[in-house]
Amino acid sequence: MIFFDQFNTQIVVNLTYILASMLFILGLKMLGSPETARKGNLVSSSGMLLAVLVTLLDQSIIDFTWIIVGVCIGSLIGFIAATKVKMTGVPEMVALFNGFGGIASLLVGSAEYLSGFDQNAALLIAIYLTVLIGGVTFSGSLIAWGKLSETISGKPYLYNGQQIVNSLLLGVLLLAGLEMIFFQGMFTENQFQILFIICLLAFTLGALLVIPIGGADMPVVIALLNSFSGLAACAAGFVILNNVLIVAGALVGASGLILTNIMCKAMNRSLANVLFSGFGAVTTIGSEAKVSQGEVRPINTADAYLILEAAASVLIVPGYGMAVAQAQHSVRELGELLEANGAEVKYAIHPVAGRMPGHMNVLLAEANVSYDVLVVPEDVNPIMETVDVCMVIGANDVVNPDAKENESSPIYGMPIIETDRAKIVFVLKRSMASGFAGIQNPLFFKSNTRMLFGDAKESVSSLVAEFKS
Amino acid sequence: METQLTLLFFVLVLSIFLGFELISKVPSTLHTPLMSGANAISGITLVGALLASGSGYVSQPLTVLLGTAAVTFATINVVGGYLVTNRMLSMFKKKETE
Numbered sequence: 001m002i003f004f005d006q007f008n009t010q011i012v013v014n015l016t017y018i019l020a021s022m023l024f025i026l027g028l029k030m031l032g033s034p035e036t037a038r039k040g041n042l043v044s045s046s047g048m049l050l051a052v053l054v055t056l057l058d059q060s061i062i063d064f065t066w067i068i069v070g071v072c073i074g075s076l077i078g079f080i081a082a083t084k085v086k087m088t089g090v091p092e093m094v095a096l097f098n099g100f101g102g103i104a105s106l107l108v109g110s111a112e113y114l115s116g117f118d119q120n121a122a123l124l125i126a127i128y129l130t131v132l133i134g135g136v137t138f139s140g141s142l143i144a145w146g147k148l149s150e151t152i153s154g155k156p157y158l159y160n161g162q163q164i165v166n167s168l169l170l171g172v173l174l175l176a177g178l179e180m181i182f183f184q185g186m187f188t189e190n191q192f193q194i195l196f197i198i199c200l201l202a203f204t205l206g207a208l209l210v211i212p213i214g215g216a217d218m219p220v221v222i223a224l225l226n227s228f229s230g231l232a233a234c235a236a237g238f239v240i241l242n243n244v245l246i247v248a249g250a251l252v253g254a255s256g257l258i259l260t261n262i263m264c265k266a267m268n269r270s271l272a273n274v275l276f277s278g279f280g281a282v283t284t285i286g287s288e289a290k291v292s293q294g295e296v297r298p299i300n301t302a303d304a305y306l307i308l309e310a311a312a313s314v315l316i317v318p319g320y321g322m323a324v325a326q327a328q329h330s331v332r333e334l335g336e337l338l339e340a341n342g343a344e345v346k347y348a349i350h351p352v353a354g355r356m357p358g359h360m361n362v363l364l365a366e367a368n369v370s371y372d373v374l375v376v377p378e379d380v381n382p383i384m385e386t387v388d389v390c391m392v393i394g395a396n397d398v399v400n401p402d403a404k405e406n407e408s409s410p411i412y413g414m415p416i417i418e419t420d421r422a423k424i425v426f427v428l429k430r431s432m433a434s435g436f437a438g439i440q441n442p443l444f445f446k447s448n449t450r451m452l453f454g455d456a457k458e459s460v461s462s463l464v465a466e467f468k469s
Numbered sequence: 470m471e472t473q474l475t476l477l478f479f480v481l482v483l484s485i486f487l488g489f490e491l492i493s494k495v496p497s498t499l500h501t502p503l504m505s506g507a508n509a510i511s512g513i514t515l516v517g518a519l520l521a522s523g524s525g526y527v528s529q530p531l532t533v534l535l536g537t538a539a540v541t542f543a544t545i546n547v548v549g550g551y552l553v554t555n556r557m558l559s560m561f562k563k564k565e566t567e
Contacts, residue, residue: 027506028488031495031499037561041506042555044551048510048547052515060520060523060524061524067537070518070537073541074545078546078548078549081545081553082549082552082553082556094504094508097508097545097550100543101511101543104515104539104542107518108518112532115521115529223504226507226511229511233511236517237517238474243477244513245513245517248511250484251507252510254486254487357497358497359501361497361499362502362557365561366560371563
């Protein structure tokens with residue numbers, strides 16, 4: 001730079017990093033309310049732009065060719081992915097992006113390690129953590145992406161001695177870390193070897209951690225991987241001694257942890273239980289012993305229409321099934337017709353409905369449902385008796401009364417949307433198969449429940465047609 | 470070196486607390502955009518990637534190679550993350566009073 005000597009440039013760079021950190025913080029704060037959220041995202045992205053631009057002033061950058069190549073390819077892929085993805089595909093894309101953040105941090109750590117400049121123990125610890133967390137994030141996210149996009153089975157996959165294998169792996173990783181940091185050349189010949197081994201171990205660990213986890217627990221996993229991608233960036237910040245990486249990484253790490261905690265609470269399970277118990281696989285065995293709980297009362301759309309037409313308040317409870325059937329637009333149309341008919345329509349959304357935190361909210365927003373009619377279980381449960389019709393669309397475990405009534409049920413204690421207390425419950429469902437958790441749902445057998453069998457989208461569309469005719 | 474490290478730790482701890490404070494107030498409606506927005510922020514590792522990628526191919530071929538791969542991945546994360554978040558948030562609307 002012509003106008004600055006080196007000292008001044010450094011000050012400008014550092015002050016800009018502080019500004020960028022402030023913009024990140026401000027942006028996250030504005031994400032806290034729907035009115036300001038979009039602006040908040042813009043603020044946060046301008047922070048990122050500033051941080052990147054000012055980094056390019058750094059004296060150590062002597063050649064821009066490769067930077068341009070990387071930025072162009074990355075921007076193109078990012079742009080295409082973000083504009084082309086369907087809203088139902090957002091969970092797997094976020095999972096994939098988490099992974100990319102992780103691998104980027106891993107590569108930064110590796111580049112620094114192999115550049116071979118003066119490396120003290122503190123730096124080596126930071127490099128080790130960056131590679132470890134980045135690697136786990138990357139492979140874990142790839143598996144999560146595979147499960148969410150159903151490239152690989154979403155079923156929990158359990159094998160005997162899983163805990164032992166994981167502990168062994170952790171032990172070896174720890175040894176490799178010790179060698180990397182304190183005893184270079186003890187087991188391996190050079191830096192490449194030890195780095196390669198640590199990467200490989202970290203990838204294996206990430207994959208083994210996510211593979212046993214079932215599809216319904218994915219909200220927890222994505223939130224956790226989100227946290228990890230932040231922590232990897234944070235560790236990379238200690239590698240290159242850069243404060244903006246540390247601030248931004250810690251913010252993301254904290255946000256991911258909070259979301260993880262919220263998701264766990266919503267399922268009344270501990271994080272360890274989600275990660276290591278393979279929920280679905282265990283409970284299917286338990287539920288087989290159960291006897292049938294009575295008679296199911298089916299209903300057809302014509303009768304359902306008559307009941308809906310007379311209803312003064314309707315509560316819609318969407319679940320993953322709505323996303324699979326792509327029924328959100330038909331649901332919104334039905335909601336509008338019901339409102340025009342004089343009914344009060346609300347949507348009750350359970351925190352773990354769908355495959356990522358807030359999944360249902362995004363789908364309904366896409367379908368133009370106003371966000372002020374989306375409510376949480378705590379708001380609707382106390383007034384459930386006053387609800388005339390409750391429509392459960394593709395949700396199952398989050399409305400299972402066993403969580404309240406049956407102490408032997410594996411989901412006992414989980415906060416649910418207590419639809420069974422509404423005057424009439426319609427359950428839109430393909431068949432009588434049990435939900436992701438593999439548990440029977442007594443709601444289907446209650447005397448106030450009517451089953452509307454069939455594809456959710458078709459059922460809702462034919463209800464819409466009834467209203468219009 | 471030691472003072473710098475201590476200072477960075479100080480920054481780390483404060484940021485974590487700040488993060489907890491900020492995020493615990495976000496309503497569940499916005500959890501997905503929050504996550505993808507936070508995800509985009511974690512692409513800040515791009516800063517480190519740029520430094521590695523620009524360190525000169527002739528003297529540091531390996532660093533440049535790894536750095537450029539890192540730049541690519543981090544840019545996907547940043548650009549894709551912010552764009553998809555913006556796309557999602559643009560859909561969150563309140564019904565206009567007619």
